[in-house]
Amino acid sequence: MASIDVNGKEVEVDEEGYLVNLNEWTEDAAKILSAQDELELTDSHWEVINFLREYYEEYQIAPAVRVLTKAIGKKLGPEKGNSKYLYELFPYGPAKQACRFAGLPKPTGCV
Amino acid sequence: MEEGGGVTKKFLYVNRRAPYGSIYALESLEVVLIGAAFEQDVSLAFIDDGVYQLKKGQATDGIGMKNFSPTYNALGDYDINKIYVDKDSLEQRGLTLDDLMNLTWEDENENYAEKPSISLVNSEELAALMEQQDVVLSF
Numbered sequence: 001m002a003s004i005d006v007n008g009k010e011v012e013v014d015e016e017g018y019l020v021n022l023n024e025w026t027e028d029a030a031k032i033l034s035a036q037d038e039l040e041l042t043d044s045h046w047e048v049i050n051f052l053r054e055y056y057e058e059y060q061i062a063p064a065v066r067v068l069t070k071a072i073g074k075k076l077g078p079e080k081g082n083s084k085y086l087y088e089l090f091p092y093g094p095a096k097q098a099c100r101f102a103g104l105p106k107p108t109g110c111v
Numbered sequence: 112m113e114e115g116g117g118v119t120k121k122f123l124y125v126n127r128r129a130p131y132g133s134i135y136a137l138e139s140l141e142v143v144l145i146g147a148a149f150e151q152d153v154s155l156a157f158i159d160d161g162v163y164q165l166k167k168g169q170a171t172d173g174i175g176m177k178n179f180s181p182t183y184n185a186l187g188d189y190d191i192n193k194i195y196v197d198k199d200s201l202e203q204r205g206l207t208l209d210d211l212m213n214l215t216w217e218d219e220n221e222n223y224a225e226k227p228s229i230s231l232v233n234s235e236e237l238a239a240l241m242e243q244q245d246v247v248l249s250f
Contacts, residue, residue, distance in 0.1 A: 060177070066148070074223075
């Protein structure tokens with residue numbers, strides 16, 4: 001099993017780079033995972049990452065991208081709840097990539 | 112969906128088993144969520160021990176399984192809001208609608224008003240429901 005080094009602590013990831021154990025997530029882990037994609041996390045990224053963690057906490061699933069887009073729009077406003085904005089932040093796919101940074105499993109229904 | 116894109120079929124997922132002890136309930140829920148991406152006309156039915164899947168206050172610590180029941184609350188976000196529960200099955204188990212999770216959906220056309228997703232049905236209504244479907248998947 002692969003792993004990443006978070007401040008000297010070994011954190012397991014699966015073959016696609018998703019955290020194996022959700023509880024091992026820290027903000028530093030998110031920074032390391034995003035650095036793998038050569039992405040620097042801004043406040044706008046954190047907004048989405050934190051939203052995903054809250055969604056998972058409540059529903060125990062990572063939302064599909066359509067659901068994420070709609071929910072972000074409702075919570076943070078229509079200028080953020082659209083694919084263009086979210087893809088600019090997360091070029092590899094807002095659900096897929098942001099979920100990885102948030103330490104969640106790959107979204108159900110994401111192929 | 113290159114071919115036949117835009118064709119909407121009526122899908123009914125029939126759930127008859129208790130939530131834990133077998134993988135059927137969780138698998139059904141995952142198929143429903145995955146299938147939701149295809150924007151079909153989806154209904155869910157809960158019959159026999161399947162009604163326990165929607166029971167409030169599930170606690171799985173003792174059996175070491177993940178409690179996936181909170182996920183049913185996300186169905187509304189996935190535009191799945193036709194959830195039919197067999198009234199007889201509930202009664203036979205000493206349950207009422209109040210023992211089930213309060214599943215809701217938001218009606219975008221009515222300023223996101225929250226509406227209940229669960230309807231209780233009798234066996235004739237269930238039969239009629241099945242009759243209307245293009246696809247019935249049983250779990």
